[in-house]
Amino acid sequence: MASSLEEYRRKASFDVQKMSMEIEPQENREIKRKVWQFLASNPLFHEDYNRNGDSQQAKDRTAKQLKVFLSSSGLFTHIDDLTYATRTKYLLLVNEGLEIYNANLSIKLALGVMMFSNALNCLGTERHQQFYKDIWAGKTLSCFAITELEHGSDTKELKTSAEYDHSTKEFVINTPGIGAAKCWVGNLGQQSTHALLMAQLVVNGTCHGLHGFVVPIRDPETLRPYLGITVGDIGEKSGLHGIDNGFIMFKNYRIPRENILNRLADVNEQGEYQTFTDPLRMLGASLEILSAGRVGILNESSNCILRAVVIAVRYAAQRRQFRDSNGVEKPIIEYQTHQYRLMPYLAATYAIRNFAIEFSKQYVHCVGLSRDDSVDMTGVYQSVGGIHALLCCSKSLVTWTTQKAIQEVREACGGHGYHKAAGLGDLRNNHDPRVTFEGDNTVLLQQTSNWLLKLYNETSDRDFSKYPLCLVKFLTNVDSILQKKFVGRCKEDVCNISFVTECFEWLVCWLLKQTNEKMSALLAKHNDRFIARNECQVFKAKELSLVFAEYVIISHFKAKIDACHDPAISSVLRNLCSLYGLWCLHSHLSLLYQGGYCNTPALADCLSDGVLSLCEAIKPEAVGLVDAIAPPDFILNSAIGCYNGKVYENLMNAFRKIENGHFPLEYPDFWKSKL
Numbered sequence: 001m002a003s004s005l006e007e008y009r010r011k012a013s014f015d016v017q018k019m020s021m022e023i024e025p026q027e028n029r030e031i032k033r034k035v036w037q038f039l040a041s042n043p044l045f046h047e048d049y050n051r052n053g054d055s056q057q058a059k060d061r062t063a064k065q066l067k068v069f070l071s072s073s074g075l076f077t078h079i080d081d082l083t084y085a086t087r088t089k090y091l092l093l094v095n096e097g098l099e100i101y102n103a104n105l106s107i108k109l110a111l112g113v114m115m116f117s118n119a120l121n122c123l124g125t126e127r128h129q130q131f132y133k134d135i136w137a138g139k140t141l142s143c144f145a146i147t148e149l150e151h152g153s154d155t156k157e158l159k160t161s162a163e164y165d166h167s168t169k170e171f172v173i174n175t176p177g178i179g180a181a182k183c184w185v186g187n188l189g190q191q192s193t194h195a196l197l198m199a200q201l202v203v204n205g206t207c208h209g210l211h212g213f214v215v216p217i218r219d220p221e222t223l224r225p226y227l228g229i230t231v232g233d234i235g236e237k238s239g240l241h242g243i244d245n246g247f248i249m250f251k252n253y254r255i256p257r258e259n260i261l262n263r264l265a266d267v268n269e270q271g272e273y274q275t276f277t278d279p280l281r282m283l284g285a286s287l288e289i290l291s292a293g294r295v296g297i298l299n300e301s302s303n304c305i306l307r308a309v310v311i312a313v314r315y316a317a318q319r320r321q322f323r324d325s326n327g328v329e330k331p332i333i334e335y336q337t338h339q340y341r342l343m344p345y346l347a348a349t350y351a352i353r354n355f356a357i358e359f360s361k362q363y364v365h366c367v368g369l370s371r372d373d374s375v376d377m378t379g380v381y382q383s384v385g386g387i388h389a390l391l392c393c394s395k396s397l398v399t400w401t402t403q404k405a406i407q408e409v410r411e412a413c414g415g416h417g418y419h420k421a422a423g424l425g426d427l428r429n430n431h432d433p434r435v436t437f438e439g440d441n442t443v444l445l446q447q448t449s450n451w452l453l454k455l456y457n458e459t460s461d462r463d464f465s466k467y468p469l470c471l472v473k474f475l476t477n478v479d480s481i482l483q484k485k486f487v488g489r490c491k492e493d494v495c496n497i498s499f500v501t502e503c504f505e506w507l508v509c510w511l512l513k514q515t516n517e518k519m520s521a522l523l524a525k526h527n528d529r530f531i532a533r534n535e536c537q538v539f540k541a542k543e544l545s546l547v548f549a550e551y552v553i554i555s556h557f558k559a560k561i562d563a564c565h566d567p568a569i570s571s572v573l574r575n576l577c578s579l580y581g582l583w584c585l586h587s588h589l590s591l592l593y594q595g596g597y598c599n600t601p602a603l604a605d606c607l608s609d610g611v612l613s614l615c616e617a618i619k620p621e622a623v624g625l626v627d628a629i630a631p632p633d634f635i636l637n638s639a640i641g642c643y644n645g646k647v648y649e650n651l652m653n654a655f656r657k658i659e660n661g662h663f664p665l666e667y668p669d670f671w672k673s674k675l
């Protein structure tokens with residue numbers, strides 16, 4: 001049968017190559033291409049999508065892959081020559097390139113090498129250089145040990161302690177009971193030789209709060225744990241089978257004084273606690289250490305939605321079900337419900353990818369400034385607060401959107417979407433914990449709403465243009481924005497980016513005002529900020545943070561489109577941006593009516609019509625749009641999402657493959673024994 005994928009490919013109104021370049025800078029694509037070339041050239045990385053194996057095999061395989069990737073890819077030979085900012089950007093891109101193919105390997109590398117070396121850079125000093133060199137030489141492997149059995153989000157309650165013993169100039173680490181066992185720590189279960197441990201620092205009987213320590217865990221030669229440590233694997237998980245997540249407990253375990261990461265605070269030769277309190281620089285350092293992982297997640301998650309959408313759109317253009325009244329069997333992409341299921345996620349993918357790229361660029365720039373001693377930190381300080389707030393809500397929105405998209409896409413690909421060879425099951429399971437680690441989404445959203453409320457109540461300095469990445473300048477005009485009402489009558493009035501941004505500005509202002517009013521009333525009633533914050537989350541602060549994240553992502557997409565000079569490209573991007581915006585706004589209709597933005601059915605009608613007509617308009621562009629962002633087939637690794645559209649040949653090959661030593665046409669073992 002002729003491939004209808006090719007027919008849809010021909011319908012695109014723009015140049016796919018140019019679109020690809022518009023969305024992602026050439027230099028970024030070049031770095032990822034090198035990663036992919038290496039993976040394709042070495043059989044150790046050839047993931048067979050039919051391979052089940054047990055999780056121990058997956059862990060062993062990932063460990064071997066990491067060793068080879070570090071030593072032979074040639075991708076890390078020059079990283080020490082790069083400036084901090086360029087190196088961070090480079091490593092984020094290598095991680096992204098790996099992640100889209102193999103989440104286990106990228107996480108193992110990120111935790112085991114990249115984040116550890118970044119932490120040494122941010123929190124450590126010259127005296128930690130040997131750890132830095134060993135990790136990049138592949139002699140050691142690290143992990144990040146923060147979470148404990150009884151506490152995760154509430155890091156203040158962590159109980160593992162590191163008490164300074166001046167007589168030996170050592171820290172003595174202890175786990176006071178099983179509740180304080182560090183757990184879920186990636187790489188710790190079987191392979192880490194070192195941990196970056198967050199523990200309560202105690203000096204002369206005084207607790208100074210959480211500090212970072214480099215703690216040797218296992219002998220790098222034998223992988224045998226040291227005395228005083230109980231360490232092991234936490235067992236089977238729902239996904240990420242290649243990562244050995246572990247737990248650890250300490251009993252009077254000693255490490256040298258020099259192992260405290262001492263860029264911000266130290267215990268000196270005399271056994272006294274010292275802080276180097278330039279609060280602005282401390283904030284910069286916290287941004288680097290806390291945010292790098294979340295920026296990584298933003299990029300990883302944006303690649304997961306991309307992968308899901310590429311597979312589903314190509315499949316939808318191929319897969320035919322039911323004949324129309326002319327007897328023509330229709331590709332499922334022609335069905336309205338199918339367009340409504342996929343096109344908004346395609347639009348979301350473009351908006352989110354653009355945001356992740358732009359955010360990473362600005363984040364790296366800001367971190368670079370915070371490390372430059374000649375820079376006045378006041379401006380950087382402003383950016384840091386905004387970047388943190390924006391990262392908290394965008395990490396939440398992007399990971400949740402991707403989680404929903406993968407599930408929708410799995411269903412949109414029917415039964416075949418459930419086959420391991422489709423790649424969607426692993427994608428879903430491996431992506432899932434991103435909504436939890438590096439900060440649980442719901443908890444993170446509170447940080448964004450707190451920041452927005454702080455701005456709203458700012459009386460002395462209401463110049464909000466100092467947060468360029470957050471685009472909150474409009475908050476200076478809350479009252480006039482809230483005067484606006486919906487005046488549209490038909491879908492043409494809403495299918496444009498100006499309407500979308502105006503409507504979002506109204507919604508953010510309304511939610512901000514509402515949340516603030518509720519918070520003030522609760523504070524007056526209870527005189528307790530903890531209770532007040534808790535009781536204004538649902539329907540108020542949480543929505544505020546998510547709507548704000550949508551607004552910023554859309555605004556960055558708009559800026560991208562405004563700067564695009566190719567009319568064919570910008571016209572399609574404009575439709576994508578409008579669709580993503582209207583689709584989000586449609587889900588907030590009850591809030592828009594509740595706030596009185598419109599009091600006739602016109603708004604609901606216009607938004608519904610607008611979404612449907614944009615889905616229809618994007619349909620013929622969809623295959624071109626996914627081709628422009630898709631990685632090569634080897635990396636996409638999906639039987640149903642290949643560029644050439646050979647869905648059925650690929651699936652039949654997958655069905656007939658020898659799996660775990662069994663040929664599918666053979667009798668099963670249990671039956672053979674009876675014969």
Ligand SMILES: Cc1cc2nc3c(=O)[nH]c(=O)nc-3n(C[C@H](O)[C@H](O)[C@H](O)COP(=O)(O)OP(=O)(O)OC[C@H]3O[C@@H](n4cnc5c(N)ncnc54)[C@H](O)[C@@H]3O)c2cc1C
Nearest residue numbers: 144145146147151152153184185186433436437438440442
């Ligand atoms: C696959 C995976 C890998 C991980 N890797 C690591 C690692 O390498 N190192 C490490 O240290 N940790 C790791 N973790 C742990 C992870 O960081 C924590 O799970 C995460 O920080 C959330 O903490 P928690 O599990 O204790 O959840 P909790 O804090 O107990 O939260 C449980 C639920 O309660 C809600 N909740 C909590 N507090 C509030 C509040 N104030 N208001 C409203 N709701 C609230 C949350 O929204 C959440 O839904 C990993 C976890 C997973 C799943």
